[in-house]
Amino acid sequence: MRYILLAVFLAGGLVQAAIILSSDATVRVSLQGTAGLHIEGTTHELDILEQENDLVFQVPLSHLDTGIGLRNRHLRSHLDVEHFPRAELRVPRIAVVFPAPGKSSEADAPGTLNVHGVTRPCSVHYRVEQGLLGERRVRGTTLIDMRDFGIDAPSYLGIHVEPAVSVQVDFVVRGS
Amino acid sequence: MRRARWLLFLAAWGAAGSAHAYPFMIRHGYTQCSSCHTDPSGGTFLNEYGRAQSELLLSSSYGSGTESSDEAGDEPTAGRLLGFIPLPSWFRPGGWVREGYIWNAVDGKIVDRRALQMRADLGADIKLGAFRAAAELGYGSPEGTPRLAQITHSTTGPNLVGREFWAGVEVVGGDGLLRAGRINVPFGLRNLEHTSFVRAATRTDFNEDQTYGVAFAISKPRWRAEVMALLGNLSVHPDAYRERGAAGYAELSLGPTAAIGVSGLAARSDASLVTKLPTLRQAYGGFARVSPWRPLVLQAEVDLLLNKPLGSGTQDVGHAEWLQVDLEPLRGLHVFGALEGMKTGSTPEVQRGAWGGLWWFVFPHVDMRADAVQRWGQGPPTTTFLVQLNGYL
Numbered sequence: 225m226r227y228i229l230l231a232v233f234l235a236g237g238l239v240q241a242a243i244i245l246s247s248d249a250t251v252r253v254s255l256q257g258t259a260g261l262h263i264e265g266t267t268h269e270l271d272i273l274e275q276e277n278d279l280v281f282q283v284p285l286s287h288l289d290t291g292i293g294l295r296n297r298h299l300r301s302h303l304d305v306e307h308f309p310r311a312e313l314r315v316p317r318i319a320v321v322f323p324a325p326g327k328s329s330e331a332d333a334p335g336t337l338n339v340h341g342v343t344r345p346c347s348v349h350y351r352v353e354q355g356l357l358g359e360r361r362v363r364g365t366t367l368i369d370m371r372d373f374g375i376d377a378p379s380y381l382g383i384h385v386e387p388a389v390s391v392q393v394d395f396v397v398r399g400s
Numbered sequence: 401m402r403r404a405r406w407l408l409f410l411a412a413w414g415a416a417g418s419a420h421a422y423p424f425m426i427r428h429g430y431t432q433c434s435s436c437h438t439d440p441s442g443g444t445f446l447n448e449y450g451r452a453q454s455e456l457l458l459s460s461s462y463g464s465g466t467e468s469s470d471e472a473g474d475e476p477t478a479g480r481l482l483g484f485i486p487l488p489s490w491f492r493p494g495g496w497v498r499e500g501y502i503w504n505a506v507d508g509k510i511v512d513r514r515a516l517q518m519r520a521d522l523g524a525d526i527k528l529g530a531f532r533a534a535a536e537l538g539y540g541s542p543e544g545t546p547r548l549a550q551i552t553h554s555t556t557g558p559n560l561v562g563r564e565f566w567a568g569v570e571v572v573g574g575d576g577l578l579r580a581g582r583i584n585v586p587f588g589l590r591n592l593e594h595t596s597f598v599r600a601a602t603r604t605d606f607n608e609d610q611t612y613g614v615a616f617a618i619s620k621p622r623w624r625a626e627v628m629a630l631l632g633n634l635s636v637h638p639d640a641y642r643e644r645g646a647a648g649y650a651e652l653s654l655g656p657t658a659a660i661g662v663s664g665l666a667a668r669s670d671a672s673l674v675t676k677l678p679t680l681r682q683a684y685g686g687f688a689r690v691s692p693w694r695p696l697v698l699q700a701e702v703d704l705l706l707n708k709p710l711g712s713g714t715q716d717v718g719h720a721e722w723l724q725v726d727l728e729p730l731r732g733l734h735v736f737g738a739l740e741g742m743k744t745g746s747t748p749e750v751q752r753g754a755w756g757g758l759w760w761f762v763f764p765h766v767d768m769r770a771d772a773v774q775r776w777g778q779g780p781p782t783t784t785f786l787v788q789l790n791g792y793l
Contacts, residue, residue, distance in 0.1 A: 258574050259440070260432035260619030264656050291429055294456055294475070381448040382489060383435060 243272040249395035251283050257385040265290040265299060270395060279320065281313040281364075281393065302378055303340060312338040313366075315348060322360070328353040337366070342373040360397045365390065421590040421606060423699055424726045424734075427691040428457050429656040432619050433590070438525045438534050440577050440617035441626050441649075442590040443606055444496070444564060445525045445534050448489060452476040459761040460732030476764075493524040493793070494536070500788035507780045517541040518788060521561070532577065535565035546608035550635050563610055576618040582610050582634075585647050586617070586626035587663040588701045589687050591724070595773075597742035597753060598701045601720040602665060602683040604647070611643070625650040630667055643667035643681065657691040663703070668710075674746070675709060682706040685720075697726040707745045716745020724755075734759040751777040766791050 249270035255263045266289055271282040285305045290296055300306075315335040323329040330351040337346045346366050353361040370377060370387045377387040421433070421442040433442035436450025446454060455476040487493070498519035504512040523536025540550060540561040551560040568579025584590070587604040594605030603609050611633040617626035626649060632642030645668055651661030665683040672679035685703030692698075705718035724738040738755040757771040766789075773784040 256621040257435075259434035260575065260621050260624055261435045262429065262431065262621040262653070262656060264429060292456060381452050383449045 243274060243397055249393070251288075252392045252394075253288065254390040254392070255385050256388070257383050259383065261383055261385070263290055263295070263385065265296075270393065272395070272397070274317065275314075277317055278314045279317050281315075283311045283393075285310055298378065298380065302375060308339070308341045313346075313348070314338075320350065320352070323352055323354045325354050325356050325358075335366075337368065337373075339368075339370075339373045340375050344368070344372050358398065362393075362395055362397060364393045367391075421592060422458070423589055423591060423689055424691075424697040424728075425453075425457070426657055426659065426689045427694050427697050427728070428453075431651075431653040431656065431659045431689075432621070432624055434577075434617070434619040434624070438492075438532070439564075439584060440619050440624070441584060441586050443584050444521075444536065445492070445494060445523065447525075447527075448492065455764040458732065459764045459767075460730070490527050491524065492526075494522070495793040496521045496523075496536075496538075496790075497792070498788055498790040500786055503785040505783040505785075508783070514543075516786075516788075517544045519790075521563070523564075530570040530574075531567075532570060532579065533567040535562070537562050548608040548633060548635055549610065553637075563606070563608065572618060575620060576616065578614075578616050580614045582612050583615050583628060584610050585630065585665070586615065586628050586649050587647050587665050587683065588649065588661075588685060588703065589689070589699055589722070591699065591722070593724075593738070593755065596722055596738070596755075597720045597740045597751065598685075598703055598722040601705055601718070601742050601744060602685075602703055603681075604665070604683075621653070623650065623652045640670035641673055643669045649687075651687075657694075658689070660686065660688045662686050672707075672709070677712070678710040680706075680708045680710055682708075695728045697728075699724040699726070705745060718743045718745040732761040734761075747778060749778040751775060765793065 248268050251267050251270055253265040257263065267283060267287050269284045269287055273280040273282070285303055286300065286309060288296070288299060290299060313335055315333050319333040321329040321331055328351060333348050333350060335346050335348050336343055346368060348364050348366045350362065350364040355361065368389050368391065370389050378385045421437070423442070425436070430436065434440035436446055436453050437443055438445035438447055496519050500516040500518050502512070502514060502516050503510055519538060521536045521538030523534065525534035526532065538561040540546060540559040542557055545559045546561060546563070549561050549563045551562045553559065562582065564582055564584065566579045566581025566583050568577050570576065571578055584606045585604045587602055588598060590606060591599065593599065594607040599605040611630050613628050613631045615626055615628035618624065628647050630643060630645045630647060632639070632644050634642070636642050645666045647663075647665040647667070649661050649663040651659050653659045663683070663685050666680065668678070668680045670678050683703050683705050685701060687699070687701040689697065689699050699722070701722045703720045705720060707716040707718070708714070720740070720742040722738060722740045725736065727735045729735065736755070736757055736759060740753040740755070741750055743750045753773060753775040755771060755773050757769065759767065759769040761767040769788050769790070771784070771786045773786075775782050
């Protein structure tokens with residue numbers, strides 16, 4: 225089990241705090257294309273911060289893996305990872321309902337998503353399961369249109385990818 | 401012994417002329433066939449994307465890492481004939497050659513050994529806007545002609561063979577294809593092992609069991625389906641032997657590497673090839689593919705076989721099963737095995753079979769395969785060894 229401990233910054237109160245993830249986080253990006261093509265890209269790199277009353281989710285994009293090396297290279301090129309190495313989702317903490325121990329909550333929360341250097345509002349559907357020992361199991365999903373972020377829908381050898389992208393994030397939080 | 405030799409001859413005859421369809425590509429997240437194949441349910445013709453995946457995923461790589469590593473996967477030469485002749489994207493010519501050598505044994509004694517000319521075909525597919533067409537024409541040797549796909553009808557010399565030719569239009573935004581012609585019958589796993597009990601008993605292999613008809617196929621990211629009106633195989637004479645009816649399947653993806661499906665087929669002929677009586681033949685079944693770990697793919701199919709001589713008041717009930725394991729320890733090198741069973745309505749015995757072998761995709765467009773097949777349960781046990789070399793453009 226991999227533990228990710230992020231830097232903690234305290235200056236005049238809690239300005240930015242890392243959150244401890246107690247298990248492998250998974251970020252899954254799903255795309256669909258012509259002729260029933262389904263592509264999934266996965267990364268286990270996820271940083272979560274609490275910053276200015278926002279929950280901030282940062283995903284380094286350089287290791288997003290679709291299972292095929294050449295396709296990964298095309299993906300990184302499309303996302304221009306060299307100039308925009310990460311995606312960032314910000315959700316106001318107040319918009320998230322944290323359940324009591326042993327309970328769960330599920331709702332939609334507004335947020336802002338930054339990809340490819342472009343920031344757009346988005347809606348995140350989330351489910352939080354609060355464990356009895358303090359751990360929180362979280363799943364969040366959102367649907368975006370890559371064109372809103374200045375990304376052209378990819379096309380390769382006659383196969384076209386739809387601009388709609390489904391993003392799903394799963395992780396377990398032990399701290400915060 | 402003469403009967404066993406005759407059965408072996410028929411089995412070897414049926415082994416001639418195989419083509420390409422690799423349901424194990426589900427290990428790479430490809431639950432759909434239409435991403436890579438011109439036939440939306442999988443088959444011989446590869447589209448440009450499919451040719452690229454053939455280079456990137458199917459064949460062995462030498463010193464360039466795994467297919468998912470960043471080092472792997474140079475830009476493929478797909479779209480170029482012989483790897484260097486550029487072609488327009490709307491026209492994709494192809495050629496296929498498959499040669500083999502077979503040994504057949506009965507009760508442990510070799511009774512037949514010979515070279516097999518399995519396939520020598522040329523073909524092309526065209527895509528002009530929404531219009532699509534594909535056709536292939538081949539040579540069938542005197543011993544190796546797939547009789548149900550022959551165009552000429554010499555019984556002593558070579559024949560022209562046409563397994564597949566159709567024209568159609570894309571519908572539903574390109575996700576659907578409506579076509580007419582000689583088409584693979586949509587049923588079950590489209591596995592390469594066309595002499596397997598499930599393919600032979602349901603008469604749905606894609607070596608020679610294609611038939612004339614009209615088909616509609618649709619491919620969505622989570623499911624795919626095809627239905628076909630069977631209008632009869634014009635390679636079969638006289639007309640009384642031609643089966644007419646319907647067939648189809650639907651497959652649901654349970655995830656990127658798992659899928660389950662159901663199939664059905666009902667066809668009537670005025671004369672069964674076996675009994676010469678008017679017959680309604682039906683088959684219904686389920687199939688599944690799953691890759692729990694990328695090097696491993698499991699495939700299974702179970703079919704119920706119903707055969708009813710019309711007017712007799714009786715119905716023969718049988719079944720056929722197939723369970724296949726494909727292990728790819730190194731890219732391009734496959735170790736495979738399968739267990740199968742079959743009981744046709746007309747025989748009381750359950751036949752069993754076990755397959756094992758190696759399959760090596762040596763280079764893009766070239767593969768070698770060795771099979772050992774043991775069968776028992778009806779008559780003396782038989783063993784077949786088959787090695788084959790396949791190349792395609």
